[in-house]
Amino acid sequence: MDFGLSQDQQMLRDAVSRCLADICTLDHVRECAERGNPISDKVVRALHELGIAGMLVPEEHGGLGMTLLDATIVAEQLGYAVAPVPFLASHVLAPIALREAGSEAQKAYWLPKIATGQAHISVAISETIAARDGAAVSSAEGRLNGTALFSLDFEGADVYIVADAGGRLHLVGAGASGLEPIPLTTIDRTRSVGELRFDGAKAEPLADDGGTTTARLRDAGRVILAADSLGSGQAMLEKAVDYAGQREQFGRLIGSFQAVKHMCAEMAARHEPCRSLVWYAAHAFDAMPEDASLVACHAKSLTGEVHRFVARTSTEVHGGMGFTDLLGLHYWFKRIGFDRQVLGGPETVRAEAAALQGWTKAA
Amino acid sequence: MDLEYGPEYDAFRKHVRAFIEANSHLAPPSADRAARPSPEAVQWQKLLIEHGYTARTIPKEYGGFGAEPDILQSRIIAEEFSRARVPGGLANQGISMFVPTLLELGTEEQKRRWIEPTLKGEVVWCQGYSEPGAGSDLANLKTSAHVENDEFVINGQKIWTSTAKHADMIFCLVRTEADAPKHGGISYLIFSMNTPGIEVRPLKTMTGHAEFNETFFTDVRVPVDQIVGQRGQGWFVANATLGHERGMLGDPDALENRLQALIALMLEERMGQARAMDNPVLRDRLVALQAEVAAMKYNGMRILSNSLRGEPGGMAKLIVKLQSCELAHQISALAIDTMGELGILYHQSPRERDGGAWQWNYMFQLGLIIGGGTAQIQKNIIAERGLEMPREPKPGKSSDAGHQTAGLAQHKQGAD
Secondary structure, eight states: OBOSOOHHHHHHHHHHHHHHHHHOOHHHHHHHHHTSOOOOHHHHHHHHHTTGGGTTSOGGGTSOOOOHHHHHHHHHHHHHTTOOSOOIIIIIIHHHHHHHHOOHHHHHHHHHHHHHTOOOEEEEOGGGTOOOTTOOEEEETTEEEEEEEEEESOTTOSEEEEEOTTSOEEEEETTOTTEEEEEEOOSOTTSOEEEEEEEEEEOEEOOOOTTHHHHHHHHHHHHHHHHHHHHHHHHHHHHHHHHHTTOEETTEEGGGSHHHHHHHHHHHHHHHHHHHHHHHHHHHHHHOHHHHHHHHHHHHHHHHHHHHHHHHHHHHHTHHHHHSSSSOHHHHHHHHHHHHHTTOOHHHHHHHHHHHTTOSOOO | OBOOOOHHHHHHHHHHHHHHHHHGGGOOOOOOTTSOOOHHHHHHHHHHHHHTSSSTTSOGGGTSOOOOOOHHHHHHHHHHHHHTTOOOSOOOHIIIIIHHHHHHHOOHHHHHHHHHHHHTTSSOEEEEOOBTTBSSSGGGOOOEEEEETTEEEEEEEEEOOTTTTTOSEEEEEEEOOTTSOGGGGEEEEEEETTSTTEEEEEEOOTTSSOOEEEEEEEEEEEETTOEESSTTOHHHHHHHHHHHHHHHHOOHHHHHHHHHHHHHHHHHOEETTEEGGGOHHHHHHHHHHHHHHHHHHHHHHHHHHHHHTTOOOHHHHHTHHHHHHHHHHHHHHHHHHHHGGGGGOOTTOTTOSGGGHHHHHHHHHHHHHHSSSOHHHHHHHIIIIISOOBOOOOTTOOTTTTOSBOSSOSOOOOOO
């Protein structure tokens, strides 16, 4: 019995944390965010040197064959540092999609490229959760038509993995004719999403498994977003505590006022149990598939709620400075906002959780 | 991450399960926490001690089972009794708080005299800590004693003495050193509730029941050797037990059981033809609570693993009382909302559900949010000990007030 991170996992956490503390400074984040292209080549390279790219690629395809829990450790650190790098789709969802639904040829072709960083794959599955603006993708005879919104890790993608209306996944090259990729601009300038418009674009399907793999991607994606939120929330909590321990008003540190102290305590009290839930949800994804979808929903909804509270409360503890661009606190605030909305907000995933337990009356 | 307990523990679990199956017909109905244990409860307790399912690690010579401490075994026992909805060992203040204190700080004679009868439910204790003027600021207590002819002569008043009406004995904080500073003038005395000069008055609460009492002392004479620790060390001794109380109020199995009861209620109750569960707003609130209960459950597993590794519980542990009490209260609140107008029925009304338990819980759990260290005191502890935030300056103290970082919080737990 050992509920927690192994020594290797703690070393991974420390290595990523040190690496990001050194090179992914707030100034660097700001520079990347303000130039419109959120990808920091410097941070991408440093993470590749740590082997992050191939974490979820099986060893026989040149990766490290690690677990989703390992990936959540990285995601948490990326959130903590508001790191402007692709990860969720390119290094988690894409390798899972390929390893679980790819043909031998697809695996052999793409997985090693993911592991070396030669291929950057964006993933679009939002329509399988809640389609907006009538977006939908249909597939017929190896061609896609329609629209997919919110393709994740969009910027710089060489290829897209797209779910059709039946939940089947397809690979589409970025240069395919009949594909128009359109960047979307979000509150969170440290990550990128885009819209894909298909007009008979040629696509290569992954296995027809009745949507099983797409469901796995939802679970994994939600856990990773929850972990990112955990890291961002941790950073915002620490920043609030630090600020309250430096700022003086009325001749006292504001952190000595109970009004401020209790805001921080409430953040900590709600934030801390999220960590165990995220770890458990990640572990369940690999080791307890029957529990995985439900706890992924719980992790996603709880972190969504708790870190919205943390984001606004930490901003308030910083007073007027929290509202300015000067401190850059808003990068974390927005990152948390992104994590909450993407792949199902709290109400959406709670409805799914209820359905998974048979609590929703059949219509 | 390894959630398996291992074959040795799996075997132990089977053993516990078999015991429960074979003996659960002997178990008493779950006990009224303010009452003396019934004869069935005393018999059940005896059986549990014999098999090591309660008082497991307390040495044999003091009436326990005498096993080596093993956190996982204790955890398995708690899990299995909770799963089977069979009451575990007695969990009154004597057993949960006084016995651990004696084990840590009592003299050999005190241990031999008091632990065994307390464990067996033969001696019932109450706790005399809080006073009308000493709740969160417990060290401000005014109940005092002076010494006359080798006896403490005690005068004053305690409040929230929950088992006082049925108790044989009291462990009580009394100011014995009039001239010592606030925290240094307190002693931890133990004496019989039959001593002349003690008056117990029931304290009726918002639930309509008297779960607590007020206890008055008028010239209560107690031999000077009926003390745990030295004179003036009572604050230190009491803090040993307050730690145990915090553990008592944050039981993840209890939350899980309340949640399961709520789920059953929502599947059962009808609003017109539809189940309460079919109402999307109520259902959403239920799933939100389920996520929080799950998080507290895994948080508990993390604390357990930390202690297995000999590491401190840290923040994961500091937040347990605050979060668990709040969650328990919210579970009851949702149950009442689920029942709609039926939710107001109480006092054995026709059509009342579950004997009015949800309303009683809803009110009593608010009491638990306040008692055992109020939510606000918990937040001070989380902020000052957990986050190392600056301490509240004391009125009239040095000019650098509010600039110190809390090494140890000055606030301690108060109330019953």
